[in-house]
Amino acid sequence: MQKQIRNTLLSTGLLIICAFSAQIVSSQNKAVFSYFEYTGKDIVFSEPIDPAREYRNPILSGFYPDPSICRKGDDYYLVNSTFSYYPGVPIFHSKDLVNWVQLGFVLNRPSQLKLDGIRLSGGIYAPAIEYNKHNDTFYMITTCVDGIGNFLVKTKNPQSGVWSDPILLPKVWGIDPSLFFDDDGKGYIVHNDAPEGKPEWDGHRAIWIHNFDPETDQTFGERQVLLDGGVDRSTKPVWIEGPHIYKINGKYYLMAAEGGTGTYHSEVVLKSDSVKGPYVPYEGNPILTQRDLPADRQFPVTSVGHADLIDAPDGQWYAVFLGCRPYQGDYYNTGRETFLLPVTWKDDFPVILDAGKSVPYIVEKEGLQPAGNTLTGNFTWRDNFDTASLDYKWAMIRTPYDQWWNLNDGNLELHAIDKSIYDKTNPAFLGYRQQNLIFEAQTEIVFVPRTEKELAGIVCFQNEKHNIVFGKIREQGVDKLIVDHNQGNRTRVGEYILKEPGKAILMKVTGENDRYSFYASFDKGNNWTKIASDIDAKTLSTHVAGGFTGVMIGLYATSVYSSK
Template sequence: MKYSNPVVPGFFPDPSVCRVEDTYYLVCSSFNYFPGVPLFESKDLVNWSPIGHVLTRKSQLDLTDSPTNGGIYAPTIRYHQGRFYMVTTNVDHGGNFYVWTDNIYGEWSDPIWVDQDGIDPSFYFEGDTAYFMSNGTDDEGKSGICQCTLDIKTGKKLTPTKCIWQGAGGRYLEGPHLYKVADKYLLVASEGGTEYGHMLVCAKSDQIYGPYENDPDNPILTNRNLGGYQIQGCGHADLVSDLKGNWWFIHLAFRQLDRWQQQHVTGREVYLVPVTFIDGWPKVGHDGTTRAQFETDRIASDVSQSPVPNLTLANSQIGNQWLFLQNPDLANYDLSQLPEQVGLQGTTVTMDAAKDSPTFLGTQQRGIAFTLKTKVQLTAGEAGITAYMTDEQHYDLAVRKTATGFELFRRIRLGEARQEDHLISLPSDTDQLEVTLILTGSPDQYSFTAATQGQTYQLGTATTKYLSSEVAGNFTGVMLGIYAQKSADAASSWANFSQLVYQNQD
């Protein structure tokens, strides 16, 4: 069959995968969004269904004052002796920890903390021994890929931490994973930074603590030299075998807005490439590159890759497809009328806030072309839809109550520049306004449309690239969402959102 990349489009970075019998499970980074660590399952590696999140309680995930580039970094998922483990880093609150569950569809444990620095932690199990590694510093102060053994029940270190590999010579060594393939230990990591120079490297050894021999073909996967190719930034991979014994890498990459426009807004996404071992070394993808399509007989010919589904309040869930910023105050959310509508109570915490949690629900922008549409009922304050990259980079289309009625407007926030324009006054003799808000996206621009009282209004466009990771200087992707907020002197009220639809159009 022929499949297309990305297999999970949108802001789902740092993927990790494991297989249990005939089912694959995938986790990704979530940064300062709540719940944390999205969880997917698949039977065929190309169709992935969201089944929830790993970190669903504040006791597991403290995001107090976590910025957009903070919170949860690269997780690893592993299955050992009937139990799932997910290990990750909360870079703002506590460092490295892991949680476990015996039911992948149920609740996970509270965190078990690991007294080891670094980020991008990973587990490797051999017999009853649990090996923990991260890209950090060992007990003698040597930096690189560092490893120790743990008491898996307590997280206590059983052995000193030892640096086992310092990479293949590239900068920003990160994302380590360890495997055993053909009686050799295979250590895979990334270098070059999670940007255009990103690359996957590996080494192998007869002994788990090394010494490790670098693959003579390093980097084994990179698109850094594919100029004019939309897929870039390949790296941070996890290796998995299928039921037939074939090997695959699940890895991150991103799509530029087009071939020659070197910005991306959909974040780092999930890609799939075949792997073949020759003389013990992995040969990856298409001559060491990732392409938009692969044709393979490894996946059954009757498997069909499904497009990204449209999201509505009826076919999606708050806390699964729709996320909060930082730890939310659930008193500001009325979910009692789902799936017909969701209520948001505005507070003085706005979408510009670097701290605290605004009243917001967002989903990943999964296509470069899309439409987000909703109907809003408002009596006071402000409510709208947003294309949100960070608190300093977002575009809003909103309605607010004024002294004489209501007002439609567009807001652009780009760093220190903040502008509200296309103001349209809507005199009203009632205390409530109902308005349809529409946000559309294309490679070049976002467009803003509103409809109310029998009239349709065009509220301009805004350039896409200014919400890109390259301009924003962060590691996430654009989230598309709804929000409510108010000024300090405004009355408190609820905004009701109905007919909420996200439509992917790639």
């Protein structure tokens, strides 16, 4: 199995956790997983393509929202939001904008990212990555909501995995900051914040600009409003956010998302002769939306926006942006995903997608360099846990300070610690993004509960109050498999008494749109026993659960299990 490039610093950071965290006592129970395998089976991805001249949207499927991109030479770098998952901000590298390899994470040390007690959809919002050619430095600027607020980190080489500790920006309020470096080397930060005075309607926000000094990494002078409300204030537009400034052919372009990150989401653009305006809106705004299309169209992409532009060395412009793939109405479990489209120019303005057109799933692009891809489409990905460190596809909930996981002789060991997925803590949970509407995920587990508080198995996790737990427990002296459906309160929807409690068990979850089923095999997968079927997984959708994340299919162990 092809493994991603290893991030040396991440490994070092985890070793630091090992050295300074409390020692795990030998009496603590553990679950042993011998592999994890995920298979995607979406109908929309079944049509074959020529990977040398065509690519699929989304380019990053599953929970990869709020994309931002930059380029140095012919090297592209892309980052996404992670909210309260750790490590924070995955960073990808590509030579052709389509075939990406994850380099690791920007925020890969506890000193960079403290998420203690922060709600799952708090944490890291909308990271923006920028390259400053004047000092040959890469910056990632973002907001830690409910945490330290707005900050930046920087590096000379994103491929090294070494980024600075956070540099706080105390005068930059609100969310969604991004950097712009002009031709003369001057720097600026633009961001979303409340408007001057009292907001006049719900969702009334503004885009502000600060001077930024690359020598001190701080803002200076007075901030200024660039855009109040949106492109047409008379319509009371909501949630102008995710701003970027570009200088193209001597003109300054301010681009931002408008309408909120739901089905009314859009992208708008304005132009000016000066970096601080005044900015004049494009008459054809929005330059990207799907809100004007029929709701009953086949394989819809919705909620598009939060875009970033990038120019290729040949002068062609492209846009990355987020979108959602609902299976019904506004129900989707895969979260907000990353899409790519070429940009056209009309009346000296960039247009990502003409009004009335659907986001295409297959796009032509010459000069592609295809490689084995498990970031989009239908594929099978398997982790045999035979490497020295965790694969980059795994995510933890909040910052770990104790090492409750171990890779040992081709197995993943999770210690049944006294932390739970139902609380705002760092449980023994490793999550893999659900990337497809139709999927299977399975693992093999050896686990013998010692008490009725211990559980280990698979979790389909949207947040602390919306999840499905498929685990092995001991109840009234009997070892059994159970399925608990949590939708604010927990309901037992499946149960199976084990005849050979110490034997290895294969556990499998299948999903088809809003229906998930759970199976076990006691003979290495030759036969499968259904433990719970057709569970309503709309409860895991963003529409029901709220927040900004997607479903994680996780391996989990705990010593504080409760069915209530």
